[in-house]
Amino acid sequence: MFTLSVGDVAAASGVASSAVRFYEQHGVITAVRTAGDQRRFDEGAACRIRVAKVAQRVGLTVREIAEIFAGLPDDPQPADWGQVADTLIAEAESRTAALKSYLNDMQSAGRLCEIDL
Amino acid sequence: MFTLSVGDVAAASGVASSAVRFYEQHGVITAVRTAGDQRRFDEGAACRIRVAKVAQRVGLTVREIAEIFAGLPDDPQPADWGQVADTLIAEAESRTAALKSYLNDMQSAGRLCEIDL
DNA sequence: GCTTGACTTAAACATATGTTGAACGCTCAG
């Protein structure tokens, strides 16, 4: 059911209306249009935006997030969301692992940044 | 010893010369100047840039990275770098934990994004 | 000491992620 206006989703997700339009333009959320050309979102939109904001904090771009969400079917089931969650977490952990690995290598090489042998 | 030119650091760190200047402007690395006003970096500069690139991937901004590096003394010892590494990893893990927590709450609430009760 | 390749700055350009403003249209409560 697509019943929520831009302002409704903005209020529900804690971002500005302009950001809601931005996320729609970039495929993070989708909308239908009223006869008068206004956007109408379903309940999932605010949730997707909140997920997107947290995902951005771990280094994912809006494009990457939209691509991950693009895997969701029209009427996602809990299992579908579980898969999205797993993908997001795997990506975050992979990046953190790369950071740890790099820092660890750096230190175990006994060749730290500023140590000029 | 500040002996490396912009090009040297660019080659050693795998970024463009313009990026090396950018990172210096933003405090990720520091330089001294020759009599002819050219930048000279120490060996640590390339390493800092490589760390910065990996840290950017986990969502840290250049400003945040520069602030973390700002805690380093003039001649950092391994322990100083260990502290920087710990700070970076803690930040990455904190953000990943926030992501996991949000996704987990979402699912355990039985109220997934698209499930419109 | 000259030449050539690398360096300098400044500004413009490019992309990502939004916000703001102007000018105008839709909707819904009274």
Next chain:
DNA sequence: CTGAGCGTTCAACATATGTTTAAGTCAAGC
């Protein structure tokens, strides 16, 4: 049915993260 409060688009602005270009300077080997 009307008007106040939303919504619409488009363009300009703002910040972050760089790259490119132009015009000019430096440095290092021959």
